[in-house]
Amino acid sequence: MTGTTTQTSGPTPRPTPTEPRNYHFPAFHRRTLPNGMRLVVAPVTKLPLVSITAVIDAGASVEREGQDGVAALTAQLLLEGAAGLDGAALTDRFERIGTSVDAHADWDAATVSLTVLAERLPDALALVRDLLRAPDFPEREVARLKDERLAELLQLRAEPRGLADEQFSRAVYAPTARYAAPAGGSAASVRALTRDVVRGFYAERYRPTSTTLVFVGEVSVDRAAELALELFGDWQGDVATTIERAVDASPITRLARVVAKADASQSEVRVGHAGLPRRHPDYFETTVMNAVLGGLFSSRINLNLREAHGYTYGAFSAFEWRRAAGPFMIQTAVKSDVTGAAVREILHEIERMRSQEISTDELTLATSYLDGVFPIRYETTSAIATALSNLVIHDLPEHFYDDYRVRVRRVTTEDVLRAAQRHLHPDRLRIVVVGDPAVIATPLGEIHGAPVETVTPDGAEVAA
């Protein structure tokens, strides 16, 4: 440049970060009541709120054969009558103290949780005691909640996203595996549930020894322990029996299946296979690997399908962490006429992940994201309560959350390649697409190397 120019204004230069401030996951304390019920308490004083979560070892994976859906139904029924109050009255009690309680069961636990103003904690916990210790399971409400679940399943048939998820699970797991059917049960299994089955499940699983109470917020450890002892100290019950059931058996072959939705403007695409159990030693490597593959907005799959090709509004991948091997799933919704091209790109990205190391840039994007975002994940009392519940459910090391960021930063590009080679299985991919068979069956068949199966939304095979 010659001479001088006067720069009146222009873009300011890219800044550099200042020194990070320290962050610690909230300290928590454990207590055990004489009857075996456990407490986890994290005093957090920021706002006058307390979140409580009761975690009960009563999830869908401990249901007996033939009772699929009983865990979810039992948990929901806790709110429909207890200690002589009917469901409407119970709801009213919670809502009048400014809270609403959630009770549900997923694969690994039943949880009863709420967030309440700290001054209302004793009232709220007394109501939780009633639900957990003295549910009535009224016949009428058993019938109603069964009907609502059946209505939900009916809705699912017309809802492409939920339908794709459900059909994907069915395709990934062996028909005998519990994970093949929805956690809430299928229409046939739900219809077969009765009040007695619910009562039996409750009696067997809801015990002080299989229950942990998590408190997070403006409450001291002693106060929480005092309240728990007062309300749950005389709850008696033996240790729940262990259920041996195959939950995650999965075929090791490829499959491509179209769930027919004629004239669909988009295809809901699911690609993946059974993943790995939460306590697998490769948890961190696999988490970082997935972040690069499809876990972040700036992941390979999203940048490819969305930003390079404009095929979709978004494309993501995830390992769903359960006690047993939950699914690894890539999901996207693409315009029908590019379904084949989009699936090809997905398969290509899986191959690329397994064949060469990722760049250092990609590694640090993933690790610095997971490291940096950690405190943002735990801004709320309910998010901290969920994290502590997971500690309980998966029996994670006591320092898991303290060590999380260090463990993430320690992952190398070699680790990621090894995780991809061990835990991504192109030879077992199950490709499930909800879409218009007239448009997508042929291109999918070409990719699969064989004709695809076509099924109706309720899973019945369409004769070829």
Next chain:
Amino acid sequence: MQIPIDTFTLDNGLFVTLSEDHTAPIVAVNLWYHVGSANERAGRTGFAHLFEHMLFQGSASVGANEHFELVQRAGGTLNGSTWLDRTNYYETVPSNQLELALWLEANRMGYLLPAMTQQKLDTQRDVVQNERRWSMDNQPYGSWWERLPALCFPQSHPFHHSLIGSMSDLDAASLEDIEQFFTTYYTPDNAVLSIAGDFDRAEARRLVERHFGPIPRGAGKPPLPDMTLPPTLGGPLREVVPDDVVLPRLFLAFRSPVFGSDDYYAASVCGAILGLKKGSRLHRRLVRERQIAAEAQSFTYDLTKGSDLLVLDVTARPESSSEELERAVNEEVDRLRDEGVAAEEVARAVTLIETELIVALQSAGDRADKLSLFATYFGDPSLVNTQAARYREVTPERVNAFARARLGTDNRASLLYVPRDTETTSANQELAEVGAR
């Protein structure tokens, strides 16, 4: 619950609100532009939202795809959203990365256009058209997003047309449109910047002045047409939509007092009595007792000009017909209007809403967004601290006065989704044919 609030205005008109909280080393940056789909010109429905996508495509000093990458690499979360009357952009980052977030927002506010290309526009047009398919066209009931405002606001009103836009209007969007929209609306004097979380006030001010200070003020935006509307719809409106759905679902909407007005809070409490959580009337009566509905809820749009909308959203059980559903919901509305509400119902609603207001203050991102909201609509972010009190002032008399004025049959718009039986049958036939081939 009161949060601390400071404000200042730059010479170029950018209004800034700050709220410190050092609980965690996190800071949220939140920018509202006072422009939304209401500002779109004829033939360009969906443009405000498409434009929002373009703001993530880089700017003078930021490469394509780099905006997301820089924030994520910093350990932050980010997004943007478009509404009828505003567009927002936000990131929550570790507090030592505050300047990065401010720099990114300033760089695109000041220097977006050099980065705009036809190819980026074409790709984002595809992405948005796919977003439309995903959220509306291929989703049961999805079209309610554009049908309900179209039903409740007259043709000429800025809230009438589709926010996501028609495919053909999206196709028509050009780089010239981008330039014009940017120059007109994306100016510091048409924006509010909020920062909440772990920062030093003096330092934050210095950084804001440094990065946003040099950006010139805009030339002013064209005024919106008159938004004023009569308080009621002037008669019952009804639209029946056959759709690929299994269960009938009713959206019953009422014109209601604009967000921020005294009567808004009575309307909001009335909505909560009807449809907030399981203790609400619709859930109690229609889901639990009569078992006509599978789900029931209510919500408001929170619009500040013309008219707000209060909406009841009820899905039928498989055994109930759409007629039964519609009749049952209208009966509940009639009953509330004719017989009024009880003091305990008001107390339940207000207590629940109060807890929700406090819970919503837990995250820095939510705090910053609320500050921007009140600053954008009312020029006063401290209104965030008055919301609970305004709800507490609501009495049964005020709810009843609202109900008498606004829940009559002259102010009901029914958008009723019904299963498209004939279509389903033909789809099944088609399926059988596919199988036969």
